[in-house]
Amino acid sequence: MADNYGADVPDNVTRDELEEIVAEAAEEWQAEHRRTDSHSIRMEETKYDIQVVGEADSRAAEEVELPESYNETRILLMLRDPSWAFAYWDLRASDRQEFQRSEDFEGLVLRVYSMERDVPIEDAQQRFDIPVTLLDSRWYINLPDQETLYRIALVAVIGHEERQLAVSNVIVVPRATIAEAAPDEKQGLGDALIAQTGIHDLDLPPVSRRIPQRILDLIDEDLLFN
Amino acid sequence: MKSGYLVLLLHAHLPFVRHPEEESLLEEIWLYEAISETYLPLLRVLNRLEADGVPFRLALSISPTLTAMLQDELLQERYLAYCDRLIDLASHELERTRDHPQFRAMAKRYHELHVTNRREFAETYERDVTRGFDYHYKRGRIELLATAATHAYLPLYIQHPSAVDAQIRVGVESHLRVFGKAPRGFWLPECGYAPGIEDYLADHGIRYFLVATHGLVFAGERPDAGVYAPMMCPNGLAVFGRDHASSNAVWSADEGYPSDISYRDFYRDIGHDLPMSYIGRYLPGGRLRMNTGFKYHAVTGKTDQKLPYDPDKAARKVREHAENFVYHQTKRVHRLGQLMHSDRCVPPVIATPFDAELFGHWWYEGLDWLDAVVRRVAESDDLSLVTPTEYLKEHPEHQVGSPSFSSWGSKGYSEVWLDGSNDWIYPHVHKAIERMGELVERFPDENGLKRRALNQAAREVLLSQSSDWPFIMRAGTAAPYAVRRVKDHVGNVTHVYEALSRGAIGTEWLTRVERRHNLFPDLDYRVFSPRSGTSASR
Numbered sequence: 095m096a097d098n099y100g101a102d103v104p105d106n107v108t109r110d111e112l113e114e115i116v117a118e119a120a121e122e123w124q125a126e127h128r129r130t131d132s133h134s135i136r137m138e139e140t141k142y143d144i145q146v147v148g149e150a151d152s153r154a155a156e157e158v159e160l161p162e163s164y165n166e167t168r169i170l171l172m173l174r175d176p177s178w179a180f181a182y183w184d185l186r187a188s189d190r191q192e193f194q195r196s197e198d199f200e201g202l203v204l205r206v207y208s209m210e211r212d213v214p215i216e217d218a219q220q221r222f223d224i225p226v227t228l229l230d231s232r233w234y235i236n237l238p239d240q241e242t243l244y245r246i247a248l249v250a251v252i253g254h255e256e257r258q259l260a261v262s263n264v265i266v267v268p269r270a271t272i273a274e275a276a277p278d279e280k281q282g283l284g285d286a287l288i289a290q291t292g293i294h295d296l297d298l299p300p301v302s303r304r305i306p307q308r309i310l311d312l313i314d315e316d317l318l319f320n
Numbered sequence: 321m322k323s324g325y326l327v328l329l330l331h332a333h334l335p336f337v338r339h340p341e342e343e344s345l346l347e348e349i350w351l352y353e354a355i356s357e358t359y360l361p362l363l364r365v366l367n368r369l370e371a372d373g374v375p376f377r378l379a380l381s382i383s384p385t386l387t388a389m390l391q392d393e394l395l396q397e398r399y400l401a402y403c404d405r406l407i408d409l410a411s412h413e414l415e416r417t418r419d420h421p422q423f424r425a426m427a428k429r430y431h432e433l434h435v436t437n438r439r440e441f442a443e444t445y446e447r448d449v450t451r452g453f454d455y456h457y458k459r460g461r462i463e464l465l466a467t468a469a470t471h472a473y474l475p476l477y478i479q480h481p482s483a484v485d486a487q488i489r490v491g492v493e494s495h496l497r498v499f500g501k502a503p504r505g506f507w508l509p510e511c512g513y514a515p516g517i518e519d520y521l522a523d524h525g526i527r528y529f530l531v532a533t534h535g536l537v538f539a540g541e542r543p544d545a546g547v548y549a550p551m552m553c554p555n556g557l558a559v560f561g562r563d564h565a566s567s568n569a570v571w572s573a574d575e576g577y578p579s580d581i582s583y584r585d586f587y588r589d590i591g592h593d594l595p596m597s598y599i600g601r602y603l604p605g606g607r608l609r610m611n612t613g614f615k616y617h618a619v620t621g622k623t624d625q626k627l628p629y630d631p632d633k634a635a636r637k638v639r640e641h642a643e644n645f646v647y648h649q650t651k652r653v654h655r656l657g658q659l660m661h662s663d664r665c666v667p668p669v670i671a672t673p674f675d676a677e678l679f680g681h682w683w684y685e686g687l688d689w690l691d692a693v694v695r696r697v698a699e700s701d702d703l704s705l706v707t708p709t710e711y712l713k714e715h716p717e718h719q720v721g722s723p724s725f726s727s728w729g730s731k732g733y734s735e736v737w738l739d740g741s742n743d744w745i746y747p748h749v750h751k752a753i754e755r756m757g758e759l760v761e762r763f764p765d766e767n768g769l770k771r772r773a774l775n776q777a778a779r780e781v782l783l784s785q786s787s788d789w790p791f792i793m794r795a796g797t798a799a800p801y802a803v804r805r806v807k808d809h810v811g812n813v814t815h816v817y818e819a820l821s822r823g824a825i826g827t828e829w830l831t832r833v834e835r836r837h838n839l840f841p842d843l844d845y846r847v848f849s850p851r852s853g854t855s856a857s858r
Contacts (some may be wrong), residue, residue, distance in 0.1 A: 120796060132730040133571035137675055139795045140586065140682045141334070141790075142350060146610040156806050158811030160748050170750065172476060173514075173725070175733030232743060239741040254853050263479050266515070268725045270534075273542040286659050287546030290652065292564030293537050 127186065132297055140212070162231075169204075169248040171262040176240050176270035177299050181262065183234040183248050193228060198253035202226045205247040208239055212264050215245055223249075241269045270298070271304065289313045323702040324548075324653025325711055326727055327560065328690070329530070329580040331507050332359065332676035333471050335381035335788035335805075336839055339393055340738040342833075347801050351389050352402040355449060355611060358680040358687075359390075360391050360437050363445075363452040365691045370461070374504065376401045376694045377705040380453065381465035381507035381674070384494035385786070388839035391498070396447040403438035406613070409602045410434050413590075414612060422628035423616045429631065430614055441535040445699050454499055463707035466495040466503035466526070469840070472785035474735045475725065476746065477512035483753045483785065486847040489839060490782060492524045497842065504709050510737070511562060511673070511728035517651050518723075528558040528708050530673060535726035536561030544719055548656050550712065551721045558712055559723050560671040567672050569645060578683035581619045586682055588617040588626050615684075622829075625780075638685050642692030650703045668717045669706065733791040741799075742790035745806050749784045756781045756806075757850040759817060764846070772834065773825045774845035777816035779837050781848065784809035795822035814839075 101119035103112060131139070169183035173210055181204060185193075193199040203225055207218035215221075226233060237244060246262040275284055289312035334354060339345045369376050376426040390394050410431035417427040445451050456462045468474060477483040488506070495503045503528040508517065521529060524832035528550065534561065535545045541574055543551060547561030570576050570810040577583075578775050590599060592611040617626035618634070649670060656668035679686030729736035738746070759774060766774055784806055792802035819825045 098844060112520070124601060125826075131736075132732075133568065133576070133726065133734055134675070134728045135518065137678050137682060138791065139797065141354075141675065141677045141796045142792055142795060145606055146346060158807040160807055160810055164747075166749055170479065170747075172479070172734075174735060174738050175731060176725075180738055180743060182528050182743070182745075184747065197842065231747075266516070270536070270538055270724070272537055273540065275542050284542055284544050284546075286655065287548060288537055288543070290559070290565065290656060290659075291533050291537055291546045292568060293533055295568065296564055296732060297730065298534060 105120060110207060132177065163190075167259050169246060169262045170261045171244065171246050171265050173265040173267065174234070175299055176267055177237055179235045179237055179246075179265055179267075180232065181235060181246055183260065184231065185228075185259070189250075193250060193252075200251040200253070202228065202259075203249040203251055203256075204233060204235070204306075205249050206235060207245045207247070209243045209245070209264075212243055215247060215261060237267055240267050240271075242267050259311070262286070272309070285309045286312055321667060322653075322700075322704040323650075323657050324407065325704050326566075326649055326653075326669050326697065327379055327669060327671040327706060327708055327711070328611045328693075329379040329381070329465075329507075329671065329673040329708075330362075330381075330676035330679070331381045331467070331673060332383075332386055332820045333467070333509070334386050334389065334677075335786045336385040336388060336470065336783060336837070337390060338392060338836070338838070340396055340835060343796070344398070344604070346608075346610070347372075347798060348395070348398065348612075349402075351386075351395060352399050354677050354682060355390075355399060356406070356434070356437050357613065357684075358401070358677050359449050359452075360440055361433075361680045361724070362676065363440075363449070363688050364436075365687050365694075366456050368453075368691065369694055370459075370477065371453060372695075374695055374698050375712065376461055376698065377707045378694075379465060379505065379707050380462050381505075382450070382453060383467050383471050383509075384469050384491055384498075385471060385839065387494065387498045390449045392838070393447075396441075396585055400438065400442065400447075400640045403434055403441065406434040406604060407431070407438060409612065409614065412598075420598045425631055426616050426629060427590065427614075433475070439762070447650075450498055453600075457499060457501070459561065459740045463505065463709055464495070464499055464501075464503065465505035465507045466492045467507040468509050469494065469510040470782045470786040471702045471788065473510050473512045473727070473734070473787035473790075474508060474517055475727065475734055476737055477753070477785065478514045478516065480750060480753045481520075481847050482757055482850050483680060484517065484782070485523070486778070486782065488520045488524050488526075488845055492526070493842070494840065496784065507673075509536070511726065512734070512737075512787075513723055513727070518555055518559070522557055524553050526557065528560065528712060530560045530562060530671060530708075532726040532728045532732060533562050533564040534732055535559070536721075538724040538726070539721045540724070541719065541721035543721065545660055545666070545668070546605050546656075548660065548670065549666050550669075550718050552710075552718045554720060554722060556707075558718065559662060560669070560708060562728065563670045563672055566645075566649060566670055567674070567712075569648070570672075570686075572679070577645075577689065578686065579619060580637055580641070580680075581621050582630070582637045583619050584629045584634065584684040585617045585619045586615070587625055588615055590614045590616070599695070601604040634685050634746050635688065638688045639692055642689050642696055645689075645693055646696040646700065646703065650700060655704055666718070669711050671708075737787055737790045741796075742793040745784075745790060745793075747780075749806070752781050752784055752810045753848070755813060755817045756845070756848040759820060760846055763820065769825050769830070770820065770825065771845070773816045773830055775843050776830060776834055776837070777813050778843055778845040778848055779840055780809045780812040780816075780833075783837060784813070787819045809837075 169187045172180045203223045207215045208220045209218045245264045248259045250257045336348045417423040457464045468487040472487045484720045506529045508527045513531045536543045550558040550560045589611040617630045789802040793799045807843040
């Protein structure tokens with residue numbers, strides 16, 4: 095839970111101290127969300143908020159424990175938004191033990207490939223590496239380009255050699271901006287209609303906020319006359 | 321012809337929360353509150369409009385998990401007990417406020433509300449609230465849309481075609497079973513769209529769906545009508561874009577109508593204000609403070625010194641806000657019409673979807689506002705309410721284009737359902753989906769106990785996918801419950817998977833789980849066939 099909420103946990107903390115750290119981190123995390131959440135999400139939260147004060151009965155007694163690993167070597171990639179993807183991976187116990195035993199094992203690498211179309215990773219135009227450890231099993235990856243396909247490989251670095259352990263599915267990162275008008279289209283009318291949609295007011299990630307100045311001018315003009 | 325159209329869409333949804341193994345559970349109150357404060361009062365609005373001869377058109381989606389709970393005998397019985405408890409509290413409130421004229425009118429209202437709710441629930445709808453909506457659906461005044469089986473946020477399952485297909489297929493089948501009519505529209509949970517979803521929808525007979533504003537504005541082809549006319553996907557499905565500006569007038573916590581100082585405050589509640597010696601018997605275990613729904617104060621402003629709520633003052637504000645909303649939408653359709661008519665001959669349509677539970681539950685006066693808006697629009701020469709299907713029937717030709725990945729969540733994409741607080745669930749839920757596919761391949765045509773076990777495993781996979789669990793984990797309000805639910809459902813899939821591998825299913829265990837998670841009675845586990853899904857996804 096401390097990891098989930100991004101809390102730094104010093105070594106040798108007691109259970110009580112750890113609980114306090116997690117509670118504080120969770121509170122900060124939620125406060126940050128409340129500040130940045132969209133209206134629809136804030137409204138939806140009130141549906142589940144019954145404002146309970148006090149400790150509910152312990153109902154976790156029968157809680158099922160899920161395995162940390164399914165004993166298979168795989169990696170999966172999920173698109174979160176046009177700037178970020180999420181990858182999770184798993185290792186077979188035999189692979190993990192081999193790496194732990196090997197003196198030459200230097201670590202794992204997430205090798206991120208970008209492509210214009212779905213091709214084998216050998217034919218990918220660009221790639222970059224993210225070093226991870228045997229303790230990691232998930233990672234958020236900043237995606238440099240839009241209108242691009244990404245695939246990721248889990249690679250073990252053993253001495254001077256690299257072993258590709260698993261390759262993910264492909265994700266398609268869309269363009270998060272307004273398409274340019276075709277040369278024969280009446281751009282001005284489209285701009286004026288887009289200016290009415292409230293798009294400028296949406297809390298989209300920075301890359302999506304690239305609304306052409308000519309549309310922003312139309313929004314200002316419209317506000318002036320309202 | 322009117323200058324423009326307004327689609328008012330309410331999306332009603334709650335996750336499947338039903339615990340026969342426990343006498344009562346805090347989270348079951350989500351359903352009871354929604355029935356008392358939103359669904360029954362909404363039906364009263366629709367019935368009043370009908371009785372007064374006011375023409376109206378609304379769109380409404382009711383999720384399959386919600387209809388399953390609304391039709392469940394155990395929850396119906398528990399809801400009646402909830403009503404009885406609140407009627408008893410309301411009677412005591414009449415007594416307590418006898419010498420407090422500033423609160424007395426509201427105490428009377430609460431008493432009337434709960435007595436009316438109980439009577440209508442038990443007698444008018446014979447415990448099944450879906451009948452009330454079905455009545456107006458069959459008369460064409462409301463259009464009901466289908467939605468995903470357990471309200472899965474579909475973009476995060478796009479790598480698992482069988483899971484997306486199962487959510488849509490079971491959602492459509494559930495709609496047909498409850499309302500006896502094939503749906504034409506589909507509400508994508510959280511407006512979550514990823515390219516390709518339209519192909520699954522088309523496979524199940526859907527004709528249109530809605531996306532967030534930027535789903536159309538950032539479409540592959542520049543939208544030449546903004547979001548004020550649907551776009552036709554290349555596969556022929558129509559897609560309406562949410563109008564952010566009109567939604568914002570209501571949604572915005574700071575600037576929206578509900579934040580007006582005259583309206584009833586949501587947070588100030590006698591469950592927290594009154595001594596335990598009085599209120600304790602109406603609270604869980606007699607010791608946990610929580611909302612009771614009895615609230616006597618107005619928003620007032622950013623202060624703890626809340627003023628007593630004045631229902632007459634609030635009613636005047638409701639009329640003013642309804643007038644304001646209709647005035648602005650009328651003005652907007654004129655402006656939009658000028659821009660659109662110069663280029664094409666379709667009148668603009670403004671699509672404004674809301675969470676249904678916003679009305680009545682969070683915004684106490686919201687349903688009165690809706691009633692007033694409908695009446696005001698009915699008198700308008702320029703603006704008309706329309707259902708998406710009616711609009712498409714009148715105006716079937718639109719620009720062809722491909723919508724963009726989008727949702728109505730914070731920052732416009734998937735961050736609410738995929739962040740540090742909830743991302744741990746996906747390896748497990750994805751594994752459950754994959755194991756279900758494997759079971760379908762290994763046991764393609766089972767009967768008897770094995771079939772029951774496989775069908776239950778399919779229910780558990782669907783339940784594990786509810787968007788509510790990651791949402792609640794992130795919100796933090798009932799996170800332990802959401803964690804428990806994901807673990808329970810994935811654990812149950814694992815149990816069936818391992819038991820079938822061993823060739824030994826325990827009847828007692830299976831019966832217990834079937835009784836707990838009893839939704840989708842006609843579910844066929846083969847909906848998770850890895851070969852199911854649209855041809856485009858294979």
